[in-house]
Amino acid sequence: MIKISIIGSGNVAQHLITTFLHLEELSNDVALIQVFSRKKENLSQLLSPQKIVTEFNNLLEADLYIIAVSDDAIENVSAQLPFRNRLVVHTSGSVPVTQLNSNNRRGVFYPLQTFTKGKTISFRNIPICLEAENTFDYQVLNKVARLISDKVYAINSEQRKALHVAAVFVNNFTNHLYAIGNEICIENQIPFDILKPLMQETADKVMTILPNEAQTGPAVRNDKKTIAAHEAFLINNENQLKLYKTLTQSIQHNGKKL
Template identity: 45%
Template sequence: MKVVVIGAGNVATHLAKAIYAANVQVTQVWSYHNQNAQTLANQINAKAIANLNEIDLDADVCLISIKDDAIADIANQLKDFRGLIAHTSGAVNLEVFANHFENYGVFYPLQTFSKSKDISFADIPLCLEANNESSLTRLKELAGKLSKNIVEINSEKRKMLHLAAVFACNFTNHLYELADEILKANQLEFDILRPLIVETAAKVQNAFPLDVQTGPAIRNDEQTLIKHQELLLQQPQLLEIYKILSDSIKKTI
């Protein structure tokens, strides 16, 4: 199997490296920034291409791993591709490819990726969808070389899964950032929170979040809630976030 990777960002980098590690040939890498494509290509013994018209039209699979808003435009530029084309987005419909390709699909790895941190694909859910059985079989073949956690899911459910992931991951990480700002403003180090963060994540591995919720809001500890809000009077954005989240937690009681 020969694979072309379109993109060289966080997801594309980890995915291309995982494919290469699984002894599947990645022949070409393209990126808006050719230096990024070259950097990734050098790591996986592939060729960096500067123009999409250089793409190997007979490659078995082309994986588009770029920002969601650009997928349709890139797909339009690749309409002569004869293999199976798939994107890695959680939010973009399968039918973005419908007017251009005979065989197409979605290859969505449900995980957070950063180039600076290595990660194993062995347990990552790979969410697959395709327009026909032969394309789905081909995606399963590739996915099976990377992970033992393969999920068939349609576009509508995948969008909701992606939405849930934004709450569980992206928003949570942003709250870490806000917590860090509070600490820094008071000459405290973020390291002091790390054991708390680890334990919070560990608890939901074996329980539902609602069953392990803690803190002043779930206890309906009004005096503490008032004190916290007073501390945030000079930071209206943080105060609003605090109130919204506290009220949301209270509604689960």
């Protein structure tokens, strides 16, 4: 049995806690023995108070410590752990494994997904990107990851940096384009609901077709008449117009490379 402690009480920590507690009920492969949280009440809905510790000194020996705190706090938290040579990982897409304190054996357990407070989401479909400094530690992480997810990948710190940037494009920036779509709807008294099936199909399509092959629209067709009409429509909104021009140019730039 792999004994796990989680450090943190935010979105990712809470999703991991729920998942490990559920797993405990089904098998003896893992045990979530403790969770560290500055404030017990943050987690009182999720697990019994005896399992919550508020002081690092009260952390028991575990096989794996998962630090699930904000990026900025990882270095400091890992330096405060009052033990040595144990396996300590963080869950961040953008922090190199070397930011963890070298007192312990270091690794990364990065679930690549957008977590919403209160929205349950199955870990089975969430890719988990693993990194460790030696083979034995990697095997521990791999065993834990495969218990909760069907999609486990070995990703080093350099690749993880790239993946995090790619995730910003397909998640943060895509969501912003949805926000622009909503803004245009509001400005023209159109219900945003009209766009929703299109948004879902746009995502569904690239599950089976490469995005470059799925590209449609005036930019990739170089349909100058429609592009000019759209730019004229956006003329009074400097921000929307700048986005439209930049994205259109980028599509045409990519088209040329093919």
